[in-house]
Amino acid sequence: xxxxxxxxxxxxxxxxxxxxxxxxxxxxxxxxxxxxxxxxxxxxxxxxxxxxxxxxxxxxxxxxxxxxxxxxxxxxxxxxxxxxxxxxxxxxxxxxxxxxxxxxxxxxxxxxxxxxxxxxxxxxxxxxxxxxxxxxxxxxxxxxxxxxxxxxxxxxxxxxxxxxxxxxxxxxxxxxxxxxxxxxxxxxxxxxxxxxxxxxxxxxxxxxxxxxxxxxxxxxxxxxxxxxxxxxxxxxxxxxxxxxxxxxxxxxxxxxxxxxxxxxxxxxxxxxxxxxxxxxxxxxxxxxxxxxxxxxxxxxxxxxxxxxxx
Numbered sequence: 001x002x003x004x005x006x007x008x009x010x011x012x013x014x015x016x017x018x019x020x021x022x023x024x025x026x027x028x029x030x031x032x033x034x035x036x037x038x039x040x041x042x043x044x045x046x047x048x049x050x051x052x053x054x055x056x057x058x059x060x061x062x063x064x065x066x067x068x069x070x071x072x073x074x075x076x077x078x079x080x081x082x083x084x085x086x087x088x089x090x091x092x093x094x095x096x097x098x099x100x101x102x103x104x105x106x107x108x109x110x111x112x113x114x115x116x117x118x119x120x121x122x123x124x125x126x127x128x129x130x131x132x133x134x135x136x137x138x139x140x141x142x143x144x145x146x147x148x149x150x151x152x153x154x155x156x157x158x159x160x161x162x163x164x165x166x167x168x169x170x171x172x173x174x175x176x177x178x179x180x181x182x183x184x185x186x187x188x189x190x191x192x193x194x195x196x197x198x199x200x201x202x203x204x205x206x207x208x209x210x211x212x213x214x215x216x217x218x219x220x221x222x223x224x225x226x227x228x229x230x231x232x233x234x235x236x237x238x239x240x241x242x243x244x245x246x247x248x249x250x251x252x253x254x255x256x257x258x259x260x261x262x263x264x265x266x267x268x269x270x271x272x273x274x275x276x277x278x279x280x281x282x283x284x285x286x287x288x289x290x291x292x293x294x295x296x297x298x299x300x301x302x303x304x305x306x307x308x309x310x
């Protein structure tokens with residue numbers, strides 16, 4: 001299979017709940033059914049989130065209300081995606097986001113390459129630093145240098161995926177003449193970095209990444225400006241600027257307290273694509289809060305998305 005950069009058509013990604021009480025505790029296997037539903041409906045990519053552990057102060061979440069209490073269930077995303085890969089054939093498998101610095105780089109490289117091989121090249125690795133110091137404390141990692149830890153982790157993964165043997169040296173990860181086989185099935189596994197576009201993030205996207213996941217709440221104007229900045233930086237680095245992948249979250253428009261108005265929601269899509277978005281992200285729970293009829297919700301979502309693209 002080829003990577004997402006091989007097609008010009010904007011893709012539709014759907015986030016699913018791998019946390020809390022949906023699906024009910026003890027029924028997590030229904031996530032595999034949900035993966036099949038997404039594929040059958042024509043969704044391009046499934047997105048799963050990540051928290052390895054939670055501290056007690058989830059109310060410190062900087063982007064609104066955290067979706068669960070600190071003691072809620074949170075499934076490990078690469079494991080969930082492996083399960084979904086086993087019951088699908090086309091659906092791309094994305095993390096949004098994986099807190100990469102919490103994983104030892106050689107182990108992460110092995111896990112991701114294995115998933116990419118088993119899925120025949122369907123992995124999109126969305127990564128970031130997360131926001132909870134408690135998670136880093138639990139791993140004995142310095143939260144203050146989380147950005148550098150992210151660079152070191154993905155830099156080491158790139159070395160292990162692309163060279164045999166690999167040698168890599170950084171402040172937190174170093175190895176010499178090290179083999180990590182098999183490599184990913186994709187010639188270049190797409191890595192999407194999340195966050196605002198300060199100089200360090202621009203550099204890591206250009207040097208190590210393939211895509212940008214803007215911070216929650218970013219407007220279409222924010223994304224248009226960010227895309228222009230990143231494409232210029234990529235061009236200056238000798239990378240094709242048109243290869244940049246960009247995810248734009250799609251806010252659900254409701255009429256009062258009623259259901260989502262799909263027409264009004266999808267009316268924003270053309271402007272998002274014109275701004276440079278290559279992927280539009282929607283949460284399944286915005287369209288079917290209790291997952292009572294996810295097949296129907298996904299079919300309507302895909303039909304409305306395709307109609308918006310013309």
